[in-house]
Amino acid sequence: MTALQVQWVAFKTIVVKEIRRFMRIWQQTLLPPAITMTLYFIIFGNLIGSRIGDMDGVDYMTFIVPGLIMMSVITNAYGNVASSFFSNKFQRSIEELMVAPVYPITILLGYVIGGVVRGVMVGLIVTLLSMYFTDLNVHHLGVIVAVVFMSAILFSLGGFVNAVFATKFDDISIIPTFIITPLTYLGGVFYSISLLPDFWQGVSQLNPILYMVNTFRYGVLGISDINIYLAFGMITFFIFLLGGYSLWLLHRGTGMRS
Amino acid sequence: MVAALEVENLTKVYGNGFEALKGINLKVEQGDFFALLGPNGAGKSTALGILCGLVQKSSGSARIMGYDVNSDVFNARRALGVVPQEFNFNQFEKVQDIVMTQAGYFGLSQAKAAVNTERLLKALDLWEKRDSISRMLSGGMKRRLMIARALVHEPKVLILDEPTAGVDIELRRSMWTFMQQLNKEGLTIILTTHYLEEAEQLCRNIAVINKGEIIISTSKRALLSQLTTETFVFDVKSALPEKLEIDNFEVKVVSEDSLEVTVEKGQSINLIFTRLTEKGIDVRSMRTKSNRLEELFVGLVQEKK
Structure with missing residues (x-):
């Protein structure tokens, strides 16, 4: 058996193991985001949204759905790798x-x-849950698929780096709580940055999640606060940066070898 | 024939400056059953950790079946199976999944992995537990699970780091039989253990490591021939006097029905029985105070201190 064949089987084994893990604990991995997002749809979309009116030319519910979908993708991709890899280290x-x-x-x-x-x-x-609350369009399927996969890859890499350095379970919740969640909330999920004063619009453009949310929203609704080519460029750059760093950490055995 | 394991001038200095290995040299031939013995903190686990890629060496070299563990990681690891001292499997996975997953990491096809897993789990009396979550297993079962996992890719060399720690006597003996069978089939086994009886029973060659240095590396026969005295315990029927002397033997009365006699190499044990009979002492049973290897081991390690 060649080295390449061994790597292919090993790769499939890791992927199957990972999927088996999060499916086994679906009450902790798949159910909570479904409940949380349904609450967002009801409270922000239906109850509050009906008083807000339109945002960027679409009703508020339709505006927030792409952002909430993207938020789910990002946090779950990150959380899966961070908790699984750290748990393997811990055990x-x-x-x-x-x-x-x-x-x-x-x-x-x-x-x-x-x-x-x-x-x-x-x-x-x-996405399926959101379809109960609003009609979803597909403006550009290629953009939707590309930005979802690329963002998930990027945040999976982020979760990996977090897990490599984590020494206790608290360490894998600090970054999601204090960095990812605030950046997501301030990344244009609930509002268009055009509502902000110029200064805060500039600050918002330093937030990488803004680019992912807006690119996804562009794929669904055809509207965006930012240039989607720039967004894809940034995501690609960060994937290579974090990917290279993660490989270097693995080669060194950081947090794994003494 | 290439050696199963060859270690040359291997050193390890940890970040805090602790020198765990001070340039050790070891050679284990193919088909050997080899024991690496040493007190706690001697450097055994560090040495084994370097061989299997869990510890980074500071200098020197190590080869498994001729493959360098640093420059030919792929082949070196394929040749090696490892049973670590601590339980290191996912406590939430099923027994069968743990072994199958490990087979996948070594590139075995699903079909081959399934065959090997079934064979090993049956051989190690774990087949009935294949769908159990691993944390529900007893300590002995967990040890056997790690052995099955280490063997699933059919390695040429097996490292067993304290494989029978915390295992009851009956199970330990059945594991010995299993390991002897594997060795008979051609598997090279490198064992560390605190049960010196285990090493004496199983191994053909022995190295003793202390404070990061190999004190001795030789055959068990050569090592045991260094033993100059052996202490026997005699349990007797009648009450013994507080002090007892037997010509040419060092005697210590331990209790009113037990005494220890030190016998030097070449002395006849029959003579002790004769002397005791002359003194009207009936012997009920006799045993060695500790196993022979244990006496040598203690002597070697204390010499070094």
Whole structure:
């Protein structure tokens, strides 16, 4: 068996294991985002949204749905890799991989694809739920698919780096709580940045999540606060940056080898 | 024939400056059953950790079946199976999934993985537990699960780091039989253990490591031939006097019905029975105070101190 064949089987094994893990605990992984997003749709979309009126030319519910879907994809992709990889480190079952002839790139791809699958699956669940509250259009399917997958990859990589450095379970909740959630809320999920004063519009443009949310919204509604080519460029750049860094960490065995 | 394991001038200095290995050299031939013995903190686990990729060496080299563990990681790891000291599997997964997953990490096809998993779980009396969540297993079952996992990819060399720690005597003996069978089939086994009886029973060659240095690496026979004295415990029927002397033997009365006699190499044990009979002492049973390897081990490690 060639090295490439071994890597392919190992990659499939990691992905299957990851999917089996989050499906086994679906009450913790798939159900909560479905409930939370349904509450968002009811409270912000139906109850408050009806008083807000239109946003960027569409009703408020229709405006927030793409952002909420993207928020689900991002947080679940991140959370899956961070909690799974850290849990393996914590239980020392990561040693099963470390003693096997599995290349760092294979390990990284396996975990990242696991995160992407969960992110996309939760995104689909939220999309289906949103269809009960509003009619969803597809303005540009290619943009939708590309931005969902690329954002899920990027945040899976982020979750991986977080897990590598984490030494206790608190460490994998700090970044989602204090960085990702605020950036998502301030990333144009609930409002168009055109409502902000010029200064805060400028500050908002430093928020990478703004680009993902707006690109996805462009794919669905055809409206965006930002240039989507710039958005794809930024996401690609950060994927390579975090991907390279993650591989370097794996080669060094940071947080895994003594 | 290439050695199963060859270690040259291997050193490990941890970040805090602690020198865990001070340039050790080891050679284990294919088909050997080899024991690496040493007190706690001697460097055994560090050495084994370097071989299987869990610890980064500071300098030196290590080869498994001729493959360098650093420059030919792929082949070195395929040749090696590892049973670590601590439980290191996912506590929430099923027994069968743990073994199958490990087979996947080594590139085995689903069909081959399933066959090997069934064979090993049956051989290790875990087949009935294949759908159990691993954390529900007893300590002995968990140890056997790690052995099954380490063997699923059919390695050429197996490292067992304290494989029978916390395992009851009956199970330990059945595991010995299993390991001896594997060795008979050609698997090279490298064992660390605190049960010196285990090493004496199973291994052909032994190395003793202490404070990061190999004190001795030789055959068990050669090592045991260094033993100059052996202490026997005699349990007797009648009450013993407080002090007892037997010509040419060092005697210590331990209790009113038990005494220890130190026998030097070449002395006849029959003579002790004769002397005791002459003194009207009836022997009920006799045993060695500790196993022979244990006496040597203590001597070697204390010499080093």
